[in-house]
Amino acid sequence: MIRVNNLCKYYGDVAAVDHLSFTIEKGRILGFLGPNGAGKTTTMRMMSCFMPPSSGSVSINGMDIATQSIMVRKFIGYLPENPPLYTDMRVDEYLEFVAGIKGVQQDRIPKQAASVKARCGLDDVSRKLIGTLSKGYRQRVGIAQSIINDPEVLILDEPTIGLDPKQIAEIRTLIKSLAGERTVILSTHILPEVSLICDDILIINKGKMMFMDSMDNIRGKHDLEQLFLKYTYGGNAG
Amino acid sequence: MKNIWKIALKELKSYFVSPIGYVVLSLFSVLSGWFFFNHAQRFNSLVTFYMMSRQPETLNQLNLNTFVIVPMFQELLMLLNVFLPAVTMRLIAEEKRQKTIELLFTSPLYTSEIILGKYLSVLLFLAMMLGLTAAYPVILFVYGRPGPEIIPIITGYAGLFMVGACIASVGLFASSITENQIVAFAVGLSLSLLFYIISMPAPAVGGIMGDILNYLSLKGQFNGLANAFIDTRVIVYYASFSFTWLFITHRVMEGFRVR
């Protein structure tokens, strides 16, 4: 379970994230929506312990990201906006390195790596240099590294960007199959994708929370696109 | 400790995936070989000259340590000054540019482990660089009559390693303040040169100020070691020099995280 409490991030005087508070129950998939520059990436960077909040707190499975940071990072999987890839490494080598620093036990690494490669469709490129992969394949490697430590909490920043339609469908299935035991938060601009995989929706704008509800409540009653426009552009744009 | 090793191993591998490792190792040994053979050759002519002119006292004062090894060590030091910043320039700058820093910072690693791992990889690489030059003293042992003394060679290498470790810590700092490898190289090179030549005005300045400048100089501290003169203050100096720069690097990295 993820509990976000009055989370803020200031860049100088500008509040990129402005008193966000929400909770995600264990096993749910949260769709994190908002226009460009709304503060999604900034929020996820704080949740993943990349940068400390200016104020406010996040607790993940009861542990605080500021005071128990190293503990928290052990069971988080994180796909940043730009997949963090070493272009001079081969896919296998990279996954092995990430597994190592994420604290996966040495004897479990080969099995873990094989499993994520199969899940992300990387078997054919495992010997290739990451620098020679196409954008979509790089994205897949990025997703693969985020789940290599079997994380209990998965934070995905625009996971399906750059993927082909078949791969999008596969990653969708993958994310759905990961949930259940795990908690997932993913940001995206693709609204149909949200209605297909997410259990909850959170819309933010200019760092502030605008709307949050479960997909079950929305389905049938509201159109997601209408909701998005209403809460971000006041309903009169587009 | 394990984490430090994982980072170090990754960096070591990447020295040899990119050409930087091979380029630095080969240029370093070619240039140091050039210095060595010139000194050896000059030594040879000196010996021949004094033998011809029958001056046994002067001849007795000629020895391989003073005339070949010490000057070679001085020049190796200069080469380290140039080559090590080239080895360290990408270590942190490239992580920032490629955004892989986001992976390191969200993994269960302490920032100190990341820095020490990278530092360890440079130290190992430095050991390789110095290891390659060991061929030259070996040549002197095999062909020198009489051969050189071994103690000053050992202390000299220890000194080179420690000065190299100092330069590496400055280089790592330079790499932490930018995303640009060239900037990191320029800053690293300038800083390490500065600490190399900082003692230059010491004789003119004199007094306490002169002593301080001498004390701060990487080069000045090295001279004693090259002559088998071991002073614990020197070791303390090197250790605190590296520690200080690694500490500043730590601060810079943590600051980068907050922004």
Ligand SMILES: Nc1ncnc2c1ncn2[C@@H]1O[C@H](COP(=O)(O)OP(=O)(O)OP(=O)(O)O)[C@@H](O)[C@H]1O
């Ligand atoms: N390092 C930084 N320095 C200053 N301002 C920043 C920095 N990073 C982000 N911002 C600002 O913070 C705000 C939120 O950015 P963020 O990247 O979180 O948006 P986002 O919701 O992820 O947008 P997108 O959909 O385009 O990915 C933006 O106004 C951005 O300009």
Ligand SMILES: [Mg+2]
């Ligand atoms: Mg973003």
